[in-house]
Amino acid sequence: MARMEDMEDTAVSFSQGTRMLFYLMSPNETSFAEVEQVPGYVQQATPFFVGMIFLEVLLGWLKTGDLLIKINDGTTSLSAGMMSRLPDLFVRSLEVSSYIYVWNNFHMLELPWDSAWTWWLAFLGVDFGYYWVHRCSHELNILWAAHQVHHSSEYYNLTTALRQSVTQQFASWVFYLPMALIVPPSIFAVHIQFNLLYQFWIHTEFVRDLGPLEWILNTPSHHRVHHGRNRYCIDKNYGGTLIIWDRMFGTFAPEDDKVIYGLTHPINTFDILSVEFEYYVYLWQQFISADGITHKLSVIFNGPGWTPGKPRLGDPEDLPEVTGEEVPHNPQWSSTLQAYVHVQFLLVLVIYNNLFATEHMLSQTTVLLITGYILLTLTTLGYIMDQSPNAALWEMSRCLLMLALHRYGYISAMVPLLALATEVFASLSAIYWALQCFTKLANKQKRH
Structure with missing residues (x-):
């Protein structure tokens, strides 16, 4: 659930923040x-996300002597989470805006917003809708x-929970629109956030079994x-x-053998653009190469494991x-x-959080500039982690852009306490990556 436009983001107590997550x-x-x-409960929960991630890291280090969260994988997960929320700087969440539209124009019954019965009905309705969103996201x-x-x-680990798609809300x-016929939007807006917040803490290996609650x-x-x-x-x-x-519809399986995580065909990259969009490219290529309209439509609307002659969801074998x-990887x-x-x-994360906190006070041009800089930073850091041949050139260019934005006040306003340190760090980084570019160019000329 994305942060919703014009919602209050008041501070919450430790008790409230903890209870929101559960x-x-x-x-x-x-x-x-x-x-x-x-x-904006999701925005309010951000410090609690960070606190729980650090707690998981600490517990993992105490238990194994190793960091359970790898910098490359954890950074990619957090980058995906950041990207997934950037559209909300420009448009309200589709889940909420479409719900409001249906409610305003087609609702059949107006359940009281201040009734506990309405609240619990919305709890069940949102979770039921999420089940089908999630299931269809695996089967189509x-x-x-x-x-x-x-x-x-x-x-x-807990960073995996934040690895979200920028396109899924489209x-x-x-799947939630039937609720808009009877449940007020304000109640839906609460539960669509809490349903997502609950799913954060279940992305951990530290909690093994919850007894009867598992049912x-x-x-x-x-x-x-x-x-x-x-x-x-x-x-x-x-x-x-x-x-x-899952128990009702036959999609439940208990934890049995050791679970190996990830995609059946791992992507083996930390490039955030590839993580977010590469499968669309693959899907387009499959669609173009498929024979006949039936097979082409099957590529789009069957499961990811489908091939001609196989069941709709593919063959597990x-x-x-x-x-x-x-x-x-x-x-x-x-x-x-x-x-x-x-x-x-960490620097871009500070800028990102400050952008969401102050975007209502910024011009649209400033929001666009900072958003573009954030996207460029997340992309170039992915190139570095992938050890891409063009990483040095991209990172040098990004550091120069960072210096320009800092000099004209766009970044310095976002990190006022670190303004001087940020400018020095960006300058030294630009020099380092420029030297890397020249070294690679010189080596290439020697080989020729």
Whole structure:
């Protein structure tokens, strides 16, 4: 759920922030007459996301002596999450805006917004809608093109929860519209956020079993199965907050063998543009090469495992065998470069958060410039992590742009306490990458 335009983003207490993540807010404190009064709960939860990620890192280090979150994979997951929210700087979430349109023009019954019964009905309705959004995103190739982003990590930790698609909301809104016939938009706007917030904490390996709650709630154990590429994990456990829908519709599988995470055909890249959009390119190529209109439509509307002559969702026997010994894609790179990527990412994260906090006070031109800079930064950091041959040129260009934006006040206004340090760091970075470019050019000329 994206941050919604014109919503209040008031500070929350530690108790409220924690309870938001576990869907433990009461109807009395989260019922509103108008959608404009609904807080941006996802934005408010950001510090709690960060705190829980650091806690998971600390617990992992204490338990294993190793960092469970790799800088390249974790940065890619966070980059995808950042990209998924950037459109909300310019347009309201489609899930909310389409819901409001249907409510304003077609609602048949107006349930009271201040009733606990309405609140709980919306809780069930949103979760039921999410089950079908999620299931269709696995069973329809055109929707899988967006959702595969979330499954592309070969690690399973809290950063994986934030690896979201920038395009998924362009289809998910349809599944919630029946609720708009009776449930007020303000109640929907609360639950669409809480349903997403709940799913953050279940992306962890630290919580093994919740006892009797496993029968009702979606838990880390159930969701680990969903993220697996083992054959028994494929197309299972679609629930958001509740697991009862999977049990009712025959898509439930308990955690059994060791789960190997990621896509059945790993993408092996940290380039955020490839992570977000490469499957669309693949889908287009499959569509063009398919014979006849029937096969072309099947490429779009059948499952991602479908090929001519196979069932609609493909044949599980065609999936690559999982041995349990698979090693996630994690190429070696220097600790100095890892530190560099870490610092640059933290800087752009500060800029990103300040942009969302102040965008109502900025001109559209400024918002566009900073948004473009954020996208460029996330892209070039991906090139560095992929050790792309063109990474030096792209990063040098980005550092020069960073200096220009800083000098004209666009970035310095976003990081006032670090203004001087940021300018020095950007200058030194630009010089370093320029030297890398010249060295590569000289070596290339020598070879010729």
